[in-house]
Every structure is written in structure tokens, then in C-alpha cells.
Amino acid sequence: MEASSSGGLVQNGRADDNAASGSGENGLRSRKAQLKRSVGSKAKKAKKARMFRPRQPNYTIQQGEDMLLYITNASSQFESLFWTHRSKKVSKAKLLKNQKNKPKPKLEKKPVKEEEEDKFSEHQLESGDSWGQHLPEEVLVNIFQMVVVQDGAVPFLCRVGRVCRLWNAAASTLILWRKVTVGHCWIQPGKNQLEKTTNKIKETVTWLAQNRFSQLRDFTLCHWTKNVDFTLEAVSKFCPHLHSIHLSYCKGLTASGLNSLGLHSRSLRRINLQHSEFQVEGLVEYLEEQGKQIKQMLFTRSHKNDKVLAAITRGCCPDLELLEVNKKLESKDTELSVCFQSLQKACPKLKIFRMLNIQIQHKPIRKRDESEAGFPLLDEFCIANTEYSYMTDQVLLDILFGSTKLRVLDLRGSTRITTSGLAQLPCPKLECLFWGQYFTKNLGFPSVKKNLHLLMEKWGQTLQQLDITNQPFTEADLEVALSFLPQVTDADTLLSLNLSGTRITPRALR
Numbered sequence: 067m068e069a070s071s072s073g074g075l076v077q078n079g080r081a082d083d084n085a086a087s088g089s090g091e092n093g094l095r096s097r098k099a100q101l102k103r104s105v106g107s108k109a110k111k112a113k114k115a116r117m118f119r120p121r122q123p124n125y126t127i128q129q130g131e132d133m134l135l136y137i138t139n140a141s142s143q144f145e146s147l148f149w150t151h152r153s154k155k156v157s158k159a160k161l162l163k164n165q166k167n168k169p170k171p172k173l174e175k176k177p178v179k180e181e182e183e184d185k186f187s188e189h190q191l192e193s194g195d196s197w198g199q200h201l202p203e204e205v206l207v208n209i210f211q212m213v214v215v216q217d218g219a220v221p222f223l224c225r226v227g228r229v230c231r232l233w234n235a236a237a238s239t240l241i242l243w244r245k246v247t248v249g250h251c252w253i254q255p256g257k258n259q260l261e262k263t264t265n266k267i268k269e270t271v272t273w274l275a276q277n278r279f280s281q282l283r284d285f286t287l288c289h290w291t292k293n294v295d296f297t298l299e300a301v302s303k304f305c306p307h308l309h310s311i312h313l314s315y316c317k318g319l320t321a322s323g324l325n326s327l328g329l330h331s332r333s334l335r336r337i338n339l340q341h342s343e344f345q346v347e348g349l350v351e352y353l354e355e356q357g358k359q360i361k362q363m364l365f366t367r368s369h370k371n372d373k374v375l376a377a378i379t380r381g382c383c384p385d386l387e388l389l390e391v392n393k394k395l396e397s398k399d400t401e402l403s404v405c406f407q408s409l410q411k412a413c414p415k416l417k418i419f420r421m422l423n424i425q426i427q428h429k430p431i432r433k434r435d436e437s438e439a440g441f442p443l444l445d446e447f448c449i450a451n452t453e454y455s456y457m458t459d460q461v462l463l464d465i466l467f468g469s470t471k472l473r474v475l476d477l478r479g480s481t482r483i484t485t486s487g488l489a490q491l492p493c494p495k496l497e498c499l500f501w502g503q504y505f506t507k508n509l510g511f512p513s514v515k516k517n518l519h520l521l522m523e524k525w526g527q528t529l530q531q532l533d534i535t536n537q538p539f540t541e542a543d544l545e546v547a548l549s550f551l552p553q554v555t556d557a558d559t560l561l562s563l564n565l566s567g568t569r570i571t572p573r574a575l576r
Contacts, residue, residue: 206236219246240281248297250289259292271297275304286312295323302330310336310362313344321348328356336362340392346370350377357382364390367402367424379405381412389413390420400453405429406465410440420448420476428461440468448476452504455480459487466491476500478533489520496525502535502564515539518547526550530559536567545574 213222219242227237271293279285282305287297294316302308308331313319319342327334337360339349350373353360360383365371378386393400402424409416419441426449447466449457457480466472472493477483478500488499499521515538539547544565551560 245284247286283309298323299326312338313342319344338364362388392422444469446474450478522550531562533564
């Protein structure tokens, strides 16, 4: 019993050792398997990481002198340049579950205008007409500038500003609003302007002055019969750089609008009131107070407006460079007395003098002194008319005795001027001579003129335009005068020659 028991004990011990040794081998095997699994997983991860490495971009960049050159490979123009992560596969059940759990977004009601804009933009994207929304703003501004120069800022900029936000930003550029012309509001014939329309006009003018006209320089109103004072007051208050005011066929300008210009528009240099009705006393008062800054003055002549010319002759505008006075064709106020000696003293810087359709009567005060300079800077002298003229050779010489820089001389309708009188003028470089006879009435004039060759000898080298329409020169005189042109060294300077109504022959022209 003991032996058997001890034998049993021994056998059991061996069995335990075998079991322990067996378990050790199994442990080693399991450890090796785990190591193999970990190494395999790392290798797989490394392979996966290598697979997701970004590709090399299929383009090269080269630096030039003033730009970067972007060069693509011809074979890779349809390949993607950058890699993208692979999206994980998600079962449909999970997708449906996630969609059920997510709260539904609240639908926001858009205004009708926004919905129309969205539909319009979607239609543009579908049709491929969205290029205008992707242009740089600087390019749009340059395009708008070309149109503004040709057609004006209004109403073009107001219309393109309603296309989209980009065009609105480009059209709001203040540089485009430097020169603005505003026409009248159309009213049905026989009806007056409603008060509601007047209020809208005032609101629009005020908004434009505050938001668009900060860089305004040239402002023009055409055919306005109401709200002229209000418009000038609004423009003068918000436009510190205002340089020119032009009222064309307007009515209702009073001292109120002119006083506002005097208070706010310190940069104003040009006033054009031709064919417009204005309060003469208010303009005279303005010139007496602010005339020193005015360099260009234009208005239509009438008996009332003669006070304006008298104020200028008294010296209200010492820096005046341009003076233009015209007359309505239906007006009977044709004759005007002008004291050129006083005007020469009051406006020594005058460069352009024009009086159109006015019969000037020269009113001398005294004999000319040697110290008087006349108009030393005069560039253009125009006294054209279609009826008759009191201008003679002596009067013309008294006016232009100091005008050595004269380039343009317009004497259309001056029948009493002769070639010998023109030859005495002190301007050696005359470029344009307009001496044609255009008459609306059949008046008695000298039948024959002569010595046209004196003008060819004097100005043949500089003359660019010559107009002697209906001048009664003989055939021989015209032939002799034109024969001087080929003899001049710079004969190619002549650009325009008007011989209508003269006795010129084909031989002389050849």
C-alpha cells in the first residue's frame, strides 16, 4: 500500500512536471505569435502610411525677372495635384440612425429680392455667364472709367451698381464720379411736377452728394427749371473739390445758390451760365466777393446781363483767363459797347476772348499809353457774327497791339477788315485764320478785295487753317496768293483750306 502510494506520488510528480513543461512551451508559442502579430500590424500600418503619402505636384515654378512662371506637365493636365484621404466605409444602418438623431434645421424665410438674386446667380452659373462676378474690382473700375469718359457717370453708374455686389462696389469708386451731368426729370406735357416727385429728387440729390460726390470736380445741370438752388447748395456743401459749374438751359438760379457756392466752393474756377436764366444781382454780388478765384466765365448776353460784363470790366476777376459771351439767335439785343482799354487793365491774364453773334462797338476812353500792355497772353480772339460788324482795322489793332502770342483769329462776318490791316498785327505765329463771310441778310459790301498774298507772306510758315469763304478776291489775286505756299519751306503745315464761294480756278489749285 505504501509502495503503491509512493509510486503514485512519483508518477503524479512527473505528470505535474510534464504539465508544467507543456504549459511553458505553449506560453512561448503564444508569445511568439503575439510578437508576429504586432510586427505584422506595424508593417501593415507602415504600408498604409506609405500609400497615403502625397504625390509630387505635377507642375514646376520658375522665377523670371519680374514674375513667377507656373508650368504644368502636358501628361498630367487632367490629374489631381494633391492627394485626398480615403473616406471610411459606413454602413447604411448607421447613416440612417445618425440622420434620425440629428435635429432638423429650421428653414429661414428669405425676402423675395434675395430669392430672386439667388435664382439669378444660379441661372448665371448654369448658363456660364458669371464671368462678371469673378473679375477683379480694379479691372471693372477701368472698364467703367472708359464708359464714363464717353457717356458720363449718370445714369450709367447708377444702373450697373444694381447688377451685383461686386459691380456695386466698383461703381461706388469715387474716382468715377469726378465729372457728372444730370438731365431733367421728364414730365408729361401740360402737367406740373408733383410734390412727391420733388421730394424724391431732393432725397436723391442729397444722397448722391453725401455718398458719391466727395471727389466731384465738374458738375452740369441740363434743362432744370426747379430745385436749382437746392441742388447747388447740396453739391457745394459736400463737394470741397468742385472746380466747374455748368447750367445749361436752366431757370431759377438766385442769390441763395450763388451764396452757397461762395461759402463752400473755394476751389471753383469755372462758371458757365450760357442759355440759362439767373438773378443778375446775385451773380454780380458773387463776383465782387469771390471773383478773384474765377478763371473762366461764360454767359448769354441780354440787357440785364450787361451788368455782369461791367463788373468784370471794373476788375472783379483779375485772374480771368477765358471770357465768352454769346447771344440767342432769336434775340434782338445785338449791339454791345465794350471798353477794351478797361478790360485790358482789369484782366491782364486773359487768354481767350469770344463774343458770338454780337455787334461790338469799341468805346475808347483816351489815347493809348506806351506803358499799356494790352492782352500780352491772348491766345484766341473771336468776334464771329452772321449779320454785320463795326470792327475796323484800327479798332482791331488797338485791341491786339500787345498780343504777340495770338494763335487763333476768328473774324467771320467782319467785312470792314482788310488784308493790309491784318498784315499790321504783331502776332508772327498765327495758326488759324477764320475770315469767311456768312450772312443771313443781303447787305452791301465792297465788291472786290485784294493783296491776299500779304497774309501768305506773313503767316505762310505757321498757318494750319485758312477760311476765306465768300471773300471777293479776284482770280489773279487768289492765284498769286496760293503760289506763295509751295515756296514756303514748311508748306506741309497747312491742314485746312476753305475757298467756298470764291473765284478760285483749278489752275491755281494745281
